[in-house]
Amino acid sequence: MRYVIVGAGAVGGAIGGRLAESGRDVVLVARGAHGAALREHGLRLDTPDASLTLRPPVLEGPDGYRPRADDVLVLAVKTQDTVAALDAWAPVAGDVPVVCAQNGVANEDVALRRFPRVYGMCVWLPSQYLSPGRITAPCAPLTGMLHLGAHPGGVDDTARRISADLEASRFLSPVVPDVMRWKYAKLLLNLANAAEAVSGPIEGQPLTDVVAAARAEGIAALNAAGIAFAGEDEQERLRGDRMRVRPVAGAERVGGSSWQSLRRGAGSIETDYLNGEIVLLGRRFGVPTPVNETLRRLAAEFARTGRPAGSLPAAELAALTGVA
Numbered sequence: 001m002r003y004v005i006v007g008a009g010a011v012g013g014a015i016g017g018r019l020a021e022s023g024r025d026v027v028l029v030a031r032g033a034h035g036a037a038l039r040e041h042g043l044r045l046d047t048p049d050a051s052l053t054l055r056p057p058v059l060e061g062p063d064g065y066r067p068r069a070d071d072v073l074v075l076a077v078k079t080q081d082t083v084a085a086l087d088a089w090a091p092v093a094g095d096v097p098v099v100c101a102q103n104g105v106a107n108e109d110v111a112l113r114r115f116p117r118v119y120g121m122c123v124w125l126p127s128q129y130l131s132p133g134r135i136t137a138p139c140a141p142l143t144g145m146l147h148l149g150a151h152p153g154g155v156d157d158t159a160r161r162i163s164a165d166l167e168a169s170r171f172l173s174p175v176v177p178d179v180m181r182w183k184y185a186k187l188l189l190n191l192a193n194a195a196e197a198v199s200g201p202i203e204g205q206p207l208t209d210v211v212a213a214a215r216a217e218g219i220a221a222l223n224a225a226g227i228a229f230a231g232e233d234e235q236e237r238l239r240g241d242r243m244r245v246r247p248v249a250g251a252e253r254v255g256g257s258s259w260q261s262l263r264r265g266a267g268s269i270e271t272d273y274l275n276g277e278i279v280l281l282g283r284r285f286g287v288p289t290p291v292n293e294t295l296r297r298l299a300a301e302f303a304r305t306g307r308p309a310g311s312l313p314a315a316e317l318a319a320l321t322g323v324a
Contacts, residue, residue: 001070001161004096005029006085008038008058010127010257011101012076013135015171017045017054018143022169026056027065035060037133044133048140048246062092071096072162075111078261079104079273082111090114097158101146103190103257104273105183108151119159122147122182124235126245128254130263136251142243145172145235149179172242184229187277188218193258194271194295198302199317200310201255206318210291213323217289218278224285255309262302262309269303271296294321 001024005016008028020026020043030038035058042055059065073096077085082102093115100107101121111118125144128136137143146166148159155175166173176182191214196202202211222229254260261269275292282289298312298320318324 001025001072001165002027002068003072003074003165004059004065005074005076006089007075007077007081008043009034009076010129010135010260011123011125012074013043013129014045014125014127014137014143015074015076015101015146015166016056017043017052017135017137018169018171019165020054020056021045021052022165024165024169028056028058029061030058031060033132034129041133043135046134046136046248046251047143048138048248051249062089065089065092067092067094067096072158073098073115074101075099075107076101078102078257078268078270079107080268080270082107086111086114097162099148099162100151103186103270105180105187105277106273108180112151117158118151119162120147120149120151120179120183122179122186124186124239124243126256128251128260130252130254130260136248138245138248138251139243140246141170142172143170145174145239145243147174147176147179147182149176151179153177153180172238174238178228181228182230184222184227185231185235187274188215188222188229190256190274191215191218191278191292191295193256194269194275194299195317196255197258197262197269197271197309198295198298198312199314206324207314210295210314210318210321210323213291213321214275214278214295217282217287217292221278221281221285221287221289224287225281227281258299259309262299262307265306267303267306269299271299275299291321291323 275296
């Protein structure tokens with residue numbers, strides 16, 4: 001199979017890099033300074049065990065792409081960029097399988113409107129993209145855990161083949177018939193992203209209280225909607241000691257994907273599809289979600305105005321969310 005990684009940032013770069021390292025056929029898709037750095041210098045993938053330079057071919061977009069029968073399109077852009085990416089690739093990619101390697105739960109249905117074969121991927125993959133051409137993946141011995149399944153449900157041979165390639169590339173990749181159950185579990189964890197993005201590391205009170213309140217709202221909204229999600233014990237049993245964050249030489253300590261978006265000055269942030277998903281469910285099913293609405297609004301304001309990541313004092317965030 002040939003893996004076309006649309007959005008070779010933190011997640012896409014780590015997945016594409018590991019697949020390329022294991023000898024799989026990979027094409028990276030990236031624009032701007034990042035794409036230029038990948039073309040000129042290759043992909044630098046820093047891990048706890050090594051610093052790798054990998055040189056798969058790089059495209060700036062669908063221009064010049066020629067689909068093959070064995071292609072898999074791996075969508076790794078942020079959710080707010082999904083529609084634009086799919087609209088650009090659908091006219092040229094035909095009916096290739098599309099894997100949504102993204103946070104949130106909205107991408108798969110968007111893809112299914114444009115492609116007949118869509119797969120969800122629940123991404124448990126701490127990774128960092130702060131400078132062009134360089135991705136840091138701090139987990140070892142496995143780089144991440146990537147649940148995979150057909151959307152809206154089931155498993156098939158394509159999912160099994162993709163999983164086998166990922167398992168040979170330092171990932172744990174269970175094939176599951178209910179991949180969205182895992183993605184909703186990840187959504188609950190991602191509710192902390194906005195708090196970290198605006199106020200810094202989630203360490204000690206009051207930030208841990210804010211995150212706990214956001215998660216409690218999320219669980220209440222999912223329960224009211226009748227949406228199943230995997231338990232934390234299920235996740236931990238699978239990960240065990242095979243996937244632990246470890247030091248990476250020369251890498252600064254940074255936050256998650258939303259924090260990185262603010263740090264890079266991306267101008268947009270995915271919290272409308274994280275905290276905003278809980279707000280949406282709360283409004284549909286009569287569950288109050290004031291903490292998630294405040295987090296969603298603040299993160300969007302930071303992205304729009306260019307306010308630095310982590311610059312809102314934790315006590316002020318707690319007061320604004322009503323948790324103080």
